[in-house]
Amino acid sequence: MDNLITFSITVFTAFFAITNPISNMTVFVSLTQGADKKTKHDINKRSNIIAFIIVAVFVLLGKYIFELFNISIPAFKITGGILIFFIGFDMLQSKQSNVKTLDNVHVDENIAVSPLAIPILAGPGTIVTAMNFVSNVETIHIILVILIFGSMSLLTYFTFRLSDLIVKIVGHNVISVIGKIMGLIIAIIGTGMIIQGIKISFNLISI
Numbered sequence: 217m218d219n220l221i222t223f224s225i226t227v228f229t230a231f232f233a234i235t236n237p238i239s240n241m242t243v244f245v246s247l248t249q250g251a252d253k254k255t256k257h258d259i260n261k262r263s264n265i266i267a268f269i270i271v272a273v274f275v276l277l278g279k280y281i282f283e284l285f286n287i288s289i290p291a292f293k294i295t296g297g298i299l300i301f302f303i304g305f306d307m308l309q310s311k312q313s314n315v316k317t318l319d320n321v322h323v324d325e326n327i328a329v330s331p332l333a334i335p336i337l338a339g340p341g342t343i344v345t346a347m348n349f350v351s352n353v354e355t356i357h358i359i360l361v362i363l364i365f366g367s368m369s370l371l372t373y374f375t376f377r378l379s380d381l382i383v384k385i386v387g388h389n390v391i392s393v394i395g396k397i398m399g400l401i402i403a404i405i406g407t408g409m410i411i412q413g414i415k416i417s418f419n420l421i422s423i
């Protein structure tokens with residue numbers, strides 16, 4: 217029992233560090249700026265549901281998916297890193313062209329799926345971390361990983377849902393500055409994933 221508690225705490229801590237709801241809230245605010253309340257709610261709900269499904273599928277079938285499509289973890293990290301880098305770069309440049317046209321597109325064809333669900337909420341780091349936790353473990357551990365990520369998705373959902381209130385308290389200018397800082401951090405995280413993928417490719421570090 218103690219081992220399961222320790223395992224659960226470790227998994228929750230790892231997921232929280234990677235999918236930090238507070239940090240990702242600034243990304244959500246930046247990407248949905250100008251959208252109406254219903255659109256924001258739809259984006260929030262769909263992105264978290266999709267992220268949960270993606271991680272749950274990879275937890276259960278990740279090894280077979282990678283083998284089926286001959287996907288290597290280094291390639292996955294490098295591609296995800298490139299996507300994340302460009303997301304952060306666009307935030308640094310204050311590019312909001314997609315946001316301004318949110319009312320003219322379907323949510324499920326826009327930012328709810330990408331970049332919010334993947335690669336921000338369920339990116340390479342999250343998926344690889346989840347897969348590492350379920351390698352060579354018992355069924356109960358697999359169930360715990362899925363449940364814990366589900367709780368993280370709920371926490372993220374409510375954080376995003378309260379984003380308007382937080383913006384009112386903090387102010388748009390501060391959010392804008394935080395958004396740019398987060399853009400820089402996200403770009404750096406993306407670069408780090410690329411470097412890590414290259415290192416793994418050349419056997420400079422272990423997975």
